[in-house]
Amino acid sequence: MNKERVPFGIKMCEGYYRGEAIGQNLENESIFEIKLNTGETFLIKAVHDYEIRRYTWTSYARNEWYKLIPIVGRLIEKHFSKKQTLAA
Numbered sequence: 775m776n777k778e779r780v781p782f783g784i785k786m787c788e789g790y791y792r793g794e795a796i797g798q799n800l801e802n803e804s805i806f807e808i809k810l811n812t813g814e815t816f817l818i819k820a821v822h823d824y825e826i827r828r829y830t831w832t833s834y835a836r837n838e839w840y841k842l843i844p845i846v847g848r849l850i851e852k853h854f855s856k857k858q859t860l861a862a
Contacts (some may be wrong), residue, residue: 780853784845788838795846800827800829800854804858808846818843819841 780795795818797806802822809815816835823830831847833839 775824778853778857780850782846783850784842784849786841786845788841791842795850797850800850806846806850808842818847 777796777798781792782794783790783792791810793810793812795806795808797804800820802820804820805816806818806820808818815825816817816833816839818833818835820829820831829847829851831843833843835843845855
């Protein structure tokens with residue numbers, strides 16, 4: 775199966791982070807590998823919240839990445855919603 779690559783560049787108070795999220799489909803319990811250009815990698819998981827109709831993003835990554843995880847998750851959601859709109 776083809777894996778989707780979602781490139782990102784995020785500017786935060788802590789620094790500027792560039793890299794890509796790699797995964798297949800966005801659905802409940804989907805796991806994406808985050809590869810930063812610094813060479814560090816970690817996994818994030820999408821958990822669908824049916825009340826607010828969005829995803830909550832979780833990870834067991836180091837504490838320094840906890841602010842980055844939901845931002846990258848939203849970028850993944852945006853990527854897949856654009857892809858779905860173009861396919862319709």
